[in-house]
Amino acid sequence: MSAPNRIKSLVREEANQAISISKDAANSGSYMxxxxxxxxxxxxxxxxxxxxxxxxxxILLSVVVIVSMFFVTYLPQAAILTFVDGPIAFVNAAMLVLSESSTLVLLISRWWWLDDATVEVFDAVLVQQNQTALVSAGREITPTGGSNPLSKLGKRLKKPFGDGLVKSLIRYVVLLPLNFIPVIGTIIFFVLNARNVGPAHHARYFQLKGFSNTERADYIKKNQGGYVGFGLACVLLNLVPIVNIVFAFTHTVGAALWAVKLEKIEASHGMKEE
Structure with missing residues (x-):
């Protein structure tokens, strides 16, 4: 098979996979x-x-990154996309720059100052939803604190999640060329990025569950449609400039609420087996 045919075959395969995953994501309801x-x-x-x-x-970081990215990368990307996307190239280029900017902002801010804060919120939502036993696997819980779940959180017992942010950036960069494929390439790009973003928001959940790397991979594969649905909603919301800092927290809350639902489903299945 010639190189062009191999590329076409690969693109077709990725497109079919993206469509299949998107259907599973729609059926899962996790995008809500x-x-x-x-x-x-x-x-x-x-x-x-x-x-x-x-x-x-x-917010200051977001402004600097977005302005810089549009100034430096928008026109070159729009020019390249014109050859493949035609009149919608300028729209696709804008979405691409916003997506790139959002990724950079989240990576930098999470690396330097957001990670602890979002983990704190994730744990607080679990405590608020009566999942204290789950949280206690990774954090000390104080019995006092009234109705404020944050006040009940003590010292974190488990360390952060390692090089996940670096891996996300590498995946993002590797997938960027997909945007040069007319229309379908951008769709595949967003779906495949969503497939990575979804599980990333449950990193703390996997940590609290004590999953090994193999168990985590199996769990993600089992719930692949759900994670793509969740991730795609996050990716699209993150396209909104500046307020993606707020979405970093609301996505965390949503991920925690989803974890609560998964815990309840697991508990109900356990009761049925008994």
Whole structure:
């Protein structure tokens, strides 16, 4: 098989896989949890405290990154995409730059100051939803604190998640050339990135569950459609400039609410087996 035919075959295979995964994602309903996360986060002001401590540096970072990315990369990418996307190239280029900017902002901010804050919110939502036993596997819990779940969180017992952010960046860069394939390439790009983003938001959940790398991979594969649905909703929301700092927290809340649902499903299955 010639090189062009191999490329066409690979693209066709990826497109079919993306379509299949997208159908599973639609059926899972997990794409609603990022939306629920927004509502829950706004409903409970106590969960917003970590955000306000981090909002100013992240907004400043977002402005600098977005302006710089549009100034440096928008026109070159639009020019290249014109050859493959035609009149919609400028729209696709704008979405691509926003996606790139969002990824950079989240990677930098999570690396430097957001990781601890989002983990704190994730654990707080679990405690709020009566999943204290799960949280206690990775953090000390204080019995006092009233109705504020953040006040019940003690010292974290398990360390952060390692090089996941670096791997996400590498995957993102590797997938960027897909955008040069007319229309379908951009769709595949977003779906495949969503496939990585979804599990990343459950990194803390996997940690609390004590999953090994193999168990984690098996769990993600089993729930692949759900993770793509969740991740795709996150990716699309992150295209909104500046406020993606808020979405970093609301996505975390949504991921925690989804984890609560998964725990309840697991518990109900356990009761049936007994």
């Amino acid at each position: 949890f990022p939306i629920q996360g927004i509502y829950h986060f706004l409903r409970y002001p106590s969960l917003q405290r970590p955000l306000w401590r981090k909002v100013l540096p992240t």
